[in-house]
Amino acid sequence: MALHLVASRPDPALVTLPWGTPLEEWGPEHVVPLPRGISRHVVRIVRLRKATYAVKETSEEAAFTEYRLLRDLGRMGLPAVVPKAVVTGRTTAAGDDSEDLPAALVTEHLTFSLPYRSLFTHGGDVENVDKLIDALVVLLVRLHLADFYWGDVSLSNVLFRRAAGGFAAYLVDAETGELQPRLSAGMREHDLTVATENVFAELLDLQAGRQLDEEVPAHDVITQLSERYHALWAELTDVEEFGLDEMWRVEQRIERLNDLGFDVDELDIVTDIGGDRVQIQPKVVEAGHHFRELQALTGLYVEDAQARRLLNDLAAFTAHHDLGGEDRAVVAARWLTEVYEPITAMVPPDQRRKLTPAEFFHEVLVHRWYLSEQAGHEVDIFDCARSYVADVLPERPEDQPVEA
Numbered sequence: 001m002a003l004h005l006v007a008s009r010p011d012p013a014l015v016t017l018p019w020g021t022p023l024e025e026w027g028p029e030h031v032v033p034l035p036r037g038i039s040r041h042v043v044r045i046v047r048l049r050k051a052t053y054a055v056k057e058t059s060e061e062a063a064f065t066e067y068r069l070l071r072d073l074g075r076m077g078l079p080a081v082v083p084k085a086v087v088t089g090r091t092t093a094a095g096d097d098s099e100d101l102p103a104a105l106v107t108e109h110l111t112f113s114l115p116y117r118s119l120f121t122h123g124g125d126v127e128n129v130d131k132l133i134d135a136l137v138v139l140l141v142r143l144h145l146a147d148f149y150w151g152d153v154s155l156s157n158v159l160f161r162r163a164a165g166g167f168a169a170y171l172v173d174a175e176t177g178e179l180q181p182r183l184s185a186g187m188r189e190h191d192l193t194v195a196t197e198n199v200f201a202e203l204l205d206l207q208a209g210r211q212l213d214e215e216v217p218a219h220d221v222i223t224q225l226s227e228r229y230h231a232l233w234a235e236l237t238d239v240e241e242f243g244l245d246e247m248w249r250v251e252q253r254i255e256r257l258n259d260l261g262f263d264v265d266e267l268d269i270v271t272d273i274g275g276d277r278v279q280i281q282p283k284v285v286e287a288g289h290h291f292r293e294l295q296a297l298t299g300l301y302v303e304d305a306q307a308r309r310l311l312n313d314l315a316a317f318t319a320h321h322d323l324g325g326e327d328r329a330v331v332a333a334r335w336l337t338e339v340y341e342p343i344t345a346m347v348p349p350d351q352r353r354k355l356t357p358a359e360f361f362h363e364v365l366v367h368r369w370y371l372s373e374q375a376g377h378e379v380d381i382f383d384c385a386r387s388y389v390a391d392v393l394p395e396r397p398e399d400q401p402v403e404a
Contacts, residue, residue: 069178343360
């Protein structure tokens with residue numbers, strides 16, 4: 001059977017990969033040394049020109065199912081890796097003794113992302129675990145709001161990006177997933193049960209390998225995972241009832257959701273027969289509130305937690321220069337050219353693979369807080385950036401070992 005490649009926006013260079021060789025035998029001329037998570041399949045990260053891809057061997061049916069599902073999730077704006085191609089018809093080039101090889105799913109490598117184990121290379125503590133759990137919970141809730149049943153929730157099936165001191169989680173393995181017409185409470189709870197079981201095992205495995213402090217209470221962590229999931233789900237979906245004289249609570253509910261990084265596109269408001277009681281329930285909740293606001297003002301494309309931090313700095317800039325009466329877009333353009341871009345340009349070229357520009361800016365703001373506390377007064381942000389570049393950045397590990 002001839003080699004067959006189905007691709008979205010195909011990269012012609014994909015055809016040049018050694019598809020007639022088992023993936024586990026691909027050598028350094030194609031494979032790049034980026035960290036990979038644990039997988040039940042053979043996975044390799046490959047470099048083609050300026051693009052980096054993840055290639056996974058699997059069955060033809062599974063490859064096409066996951067490819068289409070990841071495309072659907074992308075169209076819905078959900079955080080998942082981007083599928084590029086499915087390769088079938090692979091055979092070894094061995095003449096009469098040739099044999100069929102598995103199909104391959106090709107996805108874009110998520111720049112500046114890391115599998116969870118890479119975050120524990122030098123040991124980890126409960127604070128790092130808490131941040132990963134928070135990111136996983138937000139991802140799971142977002143997928144469930146979109147009626148996606150995951151089926152195999154785990155840290156291993158996620159890639160993490162740094163986001164304003166925390167993490168943002170991206171779905172990387174959708175092989176067992178399904179988009180449902182309406183996701184039932186039972187399916188959500190099953191996903192949550194699978195999540196607690198898998199994460200518990202992964203934490204114990206880290207501790208057994210001395211990558212995680214043995215004093216981190218794995219049982220407590222998975223209890224927190226369940227509690228945080230239910231708390232966030234309730235905040236986003238629960239019905240709230242109050243009297244007509246408390247209509248301010250409608251705006252308060254929306255503000256709470258905005259603070260969590262979610263927008264309400266539709267609100268279901270019902271009054272009782274007597275007309276003196278009101279019920280409200282968010283019907284369509286979309287993540288990325290701060291990201292959309294910052295992008296509209298500046299054009300920057302960053303994680304939502306980073307966007308919130310940048311918006312706070314923009315607000316401080318506005319207050320410091322007494323620009324509250326000016327058009328916000330004009331002030332944002334001034335902040336971008338006078339503060340954000342000059343600060344992020346201070347990163348030396350050989351250090352730019354360590355952090356995204358937005359995460360570097362966040363780190364400078366944190367560094368500024370420490371320096372100002374030590375000095376007893378506010379330290380100039382450019383002085384803080386120079387101090388961070390000289391004293392802190394050189395010691396940071398690279399999150400992106402190859403150029404994106």
